[in-house]
Amino acid sequence: MSETLISVTDLELNYGNSTILRNLDFSVCKGSCLVIMGQSGCGKSTLLRSMIGLLPPAKGSICFKSFNLWEESIQRRQGLLSNFGVLFQGGALWSSMSLLENVCLPLELHTELSDEEIKDLAKFKLSLVGLEGFEDFHPSEISGGMRKRAGIARAMALDPEVLFFDEPSAGLDPINSRRLDNLINDLKENLEMTFVVVTHELASIFEIADDAVFLDPTQRTIVARGKPDELLANEENPTLRNFLLRKD
């Protein structure tokens, strides 16, 4: 059985006084791709924000290996978070920097490598996502799909153990969306990376997920868990079935 990298236990997330999600229990195995799925507004991105250290939980724990992310000191937590890479919905590339500088920055701040080595590494990461030759372009000068891929290259800059993607296919055409799915599968197989992907794109879910959790906006918790194909075949929950079958 694969090693558990992240375990979420009895998690409750609030915004102000209102509870967004409660009673969340799941784990992410090493080398797998977990998809967090659900309708718009069900709290998928909120859960992701908590898992990457941007939103403290109201209750429960998020553990990376044996360390409780939110009970460690800030310095220790930042150290743990350096094992994570994040691709935000819009790419969130730093707009004043070129693609190369975007990938170089985390390496400059967190490693002792020479400038030359950092540049070589950054160029290599960009080439992994098919952006060789675009190093000097700024985010505003490339397409949405390329921005997403550059975001992945930056997320991989520090060779993290887990990559978190927030709606990677959002705003992409079907071809670019498919390319991104292929890229995720390639990285998973070749680099043995672990992925946590938030999405509601059905095609992507069936393509990339080894495991999935479904968040229900009414119950505000996880109502189903498993491989998407198995969930579709066996699950009785009407909301989930409608979601997976794209029915009203």
Next chain:
Amino acid sequence: MSEAAEQKNLRMQSHPAPPSVYFNTFSDQAECRFGGDWTVNGESLGSVEASWKAFFEENPKILRVSFKVSSDLVWDSRLVAFVNGKSSVLHEKKIASVREFPEEIEKIFKLRSEKQTKREEKPATSPFTPLGAVFWGSIFLSCINFFGAWIISIFNLFLWRTQMRFKDFVLCCRDCGAAALPIVTLISFLTGLTMAFVGSVQLEKFNAKIYIADLVCLAMVREMGALMVGIIMAGRTGAAFAAEIGNMKLNEELDSLRTFAVSPMEFLVLPRTLALLVMVPMLTIYADLIGMMGGLVVGTQVMDFSVSHYIEQTQSAILGMWEVFSGLVKSLAFGLIIGLVGCYKGLHTGSNSAALGKSVTSTVVTSVTLIVVADAAFEVVFSMMNLR
């Protein structure tokens, strides 16, 4: 048919009868029949509301109402919304309501009931919230928190463990220093020129025109140089900081910095505030000189003083270096105010583009207000310390 009758007929066709409602009662049951133009382009429902109110006041024992339509009914969603609203009111009064509408109207009701979702309770907000003590208290705490974090980042800089990149600091210095020279030159020159013109009229009355050099020199180095540079930089650089950082927040760039354990305070705020702390005093010295040149132009070209005479008079006006330093001390404070306000407003921008515009406007207003308040405070302190 006469022309007038024809026109009346046409008008009646294009303008159906006004919306109406008729009631029939059968013991504790009522029939409510809608007729006339119930479209959004129809007439006011004033008379309908009046008849509705009068009917239920006159018949308090009604327990069931059935809604029907007349043959002259012209309708759209206005009728559906009205019936829906009244049904809710009747329901609250424990009066049952039944619709006996044609199928095409019922379809709209069906569509609405299918699309209805569970209503979320929105937290109550008062229009007076922005005036409340809690609101201002939270802003005050947030400012203290921000300033404290800035002080810590300064300590980290001195301990050489900062995340600030020196090249960012240099770029910021260029943007808020060299790039601001043209506007600072123009405004300072015109300020000196205007002061000389205005002063000359008054001083001429006392036959003391040469003191125009003293007036322009002292006003520029003590007050106007720093103040004008402060106001220019608040509008130019402070607003740019708020817009840049606010936009980064909207695009999740700040979150992506945090996920790499990079502190926005050290990476974004520190280079900008330090650049302003360095560049505003330098621009102030430059503005002082340019303002004096404005005075010199008026003194030599309008008042016919020689250049050397004017310069000698200017030199004699400055009794000690404190005259110059007092302006520079103010400019340091102004630079800090502009940098901190611009960055604070940027980091605390809301999550939409309207909020970004609000942040930028607020940056300029807050910075200029704080600059004027600080300027007055400095003058009071300098006077109390006998430094004037």
